[in-house]
């Protein structure tokens with residue numbers, strides 16, 4: 405096999421194991437690394453929960469015979485770090501262990517790294533190959549990269565709709581999708597840092613917006629409720645997980661409840677997005693309702709849409725949003741279908 409395809413083969417293994425860290429490493433990216441000696445994987449690692457060792461450290465520590473490191477290649481999905489954060493620089497450890505060759509999926513745009521890790525390795529005589537499976541590695545790090553490059557969270561729109569395109573009723577919550585889709589949605593909730601709904605959804609559904617059907621973290625809950633109409637007895641106020649209510653009336657900070665006053669005479673979404681950026685929130689899933697999702701579509705502030713469709717027919721109700729995107733995935737779970745779209749419309753911010 406050619407060296408390029410050998411590199412791709414080991415990088416794809418890095419990508420596979422990196423995904424084990426999704427949702428647990430914020431604000432760090434989730435990274436995968438493997439160490440190869442004489443065409444054999446002798447060590448593997450992915451990013452630990454926030455504050456713990458990075459992927460390269462875990463991979464190096466997993467090698468049984470450290471003597472082999474000097475003759476090995478380290479593969480990693482993202483450029484090794486060069487700064488002291490919660491842990492010392494991975495680039496320094498690689499140099500100290502005298503690892504001969506490093507293959508990097510993509511450079512790290514984070515201002516404290518931004519090519520510094522790559523340069524440090526080069527200056528210390530490490531043979532470095534860049535941009536192996538770059539697109540796949542960019543996709544893996546889409547939340548982290550969007551946050552640092554566009555200065556806003558990665559935004560996922562998610563909704564469920566009937567076969568004839570309805571998603572809700574004016575007065576009562578009516579469930580559309582099956583239990584398998586529901587569990588998947590809870591898994592998604594563990595993967596994103598924040599979840600947002602509009603006022604009508606909060607009032608009609610009294611949603612919990614937690615991840616009770618999957619193991620993992622609950623996201624930060626967010627609602628947009630200009631006049632603070634959501635009753636205090638509703639789940640959103642139960643303080644079971646951090647919750648922000650954007651409103652026009654009050655600023656309040658309690659342990660897990662934040663009422664945040666914003667200017668409703670100005671555009672709302674940029675204020676919400678900016679608040680999340682300031683709070684270091686790298687990803688946001690919008691779970692409805694129709695109007696709220698439509699506002700994000702109209703301002704072209706979305707990256708991905710996940711639309712779950714069932715085979716039920718309602719003939720009436722609140723219509724689901726319409727979206728123009730490029731389909732990147734189609735899946736079926738019994739009578740439900742999931743279509744995933746990507747936003748390729750460029751705006752000034754991109």
Ligand SMILES: NC(=O)C1=CN([C@@H]2O[C@H](COP(=O)(O)OP(=O)(O)OC[C@H]3O[C@@H](n4cnc5c(N)ncnc54)[C@H](OP(=O)(O)O)[C@@H]3O)[C@@H](O)[C@H]2O)C=CC1
Nearest residue numbers: 563564571572573602603604605672692693694695696699
């Ligand atoms: N099938 C599904 O996946 C889902 C279905 N639903 C269903 O959808 C229905 C509710 O949807 P819908 O009626 O469209 O309402 P929304 O839940 O989208 O709430 C809309 C309200 O939220 C506030 N709001 C949200 N975004 C903004 C913004 N950018 N600027 C200003 N105000 C904003 C406004 O409140 P104000 O009026 O105070 O200004 C607005 O009227 C319910 O029936 C619910 O069951 C809900 C979620 C998902």
Ligand SMILES: Nc1c(N[C@@H]2O[C@H](COP(=O)(O)O)[C@@H](O)[C@H]2O)[nH]c(=O)[nH]c1=O
Nearest residue numbers: 564579580581609611612613614691692
């Ligand atoms: N009706 C509907 C969804 N509705 C979404 O789920 C929220 C309820 O969350 P929770 O209270 O945590 O169970 C609700 O407010 C709305 O955002 N989701 C779906 O996958 N399929 C469905 O058919």
Ligand SMILES: [Zn+2]
Nearest residue numbers: 458484485494
């Ligand atoms: Zn590192």
